[in-house]
Amino acid sequence: EIVLTQSPGTLSLSPGERATLSCRASQSVSRSYLAWYQQKTGQAPRLLIYAASSRATDIPDRFSGSGSGTDFTLTISRLEPEDFAVYYCQQYDNSLWTFGQGTKVEIK
Amino acid sequence: QVRLQEWGPGRVKPSETLTLTCAVSDSSISNYYWSWIRQPPGKGLEWIGSFYYSGNTNYNPSLKSRVTISLDTPEGQFSLKMTSATAADTAVYYCARADSLDYFFDNWGQGTLVTVSS
Numbered sequence: 001e002i003v004l005t006q007s008p009g010t011l012s013l014s015p016g017e018r019a020t021l022s023c024r025a026s027q028s029v030s031r032s033y034l035a036w037y038q039q040k041t042g043q044a045p046r047l048l049i050y051a052a053s054s055r056a057t058d059i060p061d062r063f064s065g066s067g068s069g070t071d072f073t074l075t076i077s078r079l080e081p082e083d084f085a086v087y088y089c090q091q092y093d094n095s096l097w098t099f100g101q102g103t104k105v106e107i108k
Numbered sequence: 109q110v111r112l113q114e115w116g117p118g119r120v121k122p123s124e125t126l127t128l129t130c131a132v133s134d135s136s137i138s139n140y141y142w143s144w145i146r147q148p149p150g151k152g153l154e155w156i157g158s159f160y161y162s163g164n165t166n167y168n169p170s171l172k173s174r175v176t177i178s179l180d181t182p183e184g185q186f187s188l189k190m191t192s193a194t195a196a197d198t199a200v201y202y203c204a205r206a207d208s209l210d211y212f213f214d215n216w217g218q219g220t221l222v223t224v225s226s
Binding site: 001032033035037039043044045046047050051056088090092095096097098099100101102 | 143152153154155158166168169202206207209210211212213214216217218219
């Protein structure tokens with residue numbers, strides 16, 4: 001089973017700043033099978049990025065994904081007030097899905 | 109956009125079976141993985157299992173012995189049964205749809221809180 005480790009646990013930034021979130025896998029993950037989600041308090045997760053770098057429908061272009069192998073990154077180019085939330089990476093391998101533990105992006 | 113809606117008892121007693129159902133708005137069950145994911149209070153997401161419309165089912169190894177996911181295609185619903193519930197199963201339970209090519213969850217229900225308590 002592939003384990004995903006996200007860092008940092010919490011990111012304290014101001015609106016307008018750039019956020020860089022990391023997701024590291026315990027073994028190589030196919031780029032096609034790496035996704036990112038945003039979750040706000042009291043809401044279901046929302047798909048942001050799939051196949052490592054493809055934005056989901058209606059996701060603003062300030063969100064971008066990159067990476068391959070065991071290291072993947074979600075970047076938010078300029079934080080908007082509505083972007084402060086928890087972000088999860090997710091992978092699929094050998095008929096199993098796993099999530100990272102999440103990174104909280106909070107207002108500094 | 110398909111809508112998913114979960115329902116079930118908000119409280120289950122320890123050792124009993126937790127049962128939840130998810131309705132798919134357009135009743136279109138084909139070509140996707142229909143999945144359950146949970147989130148204990150204040151914690152992260154845990155994948156429970158997924159059912160492909162053709163009958164193939166995959167479960168989280170840590171829960172496999174207690175979990176069954178089944179499809180009711182004519183009704184456009186799928187369900188989760190988890191036996192021998194304990195307090196550790198207290199969580200918000202989400203149903204979700206996973207893409208069958210790239211395996212991402214593109215549609216989620218709003219979630220339902222299940223508390224395991226006597």
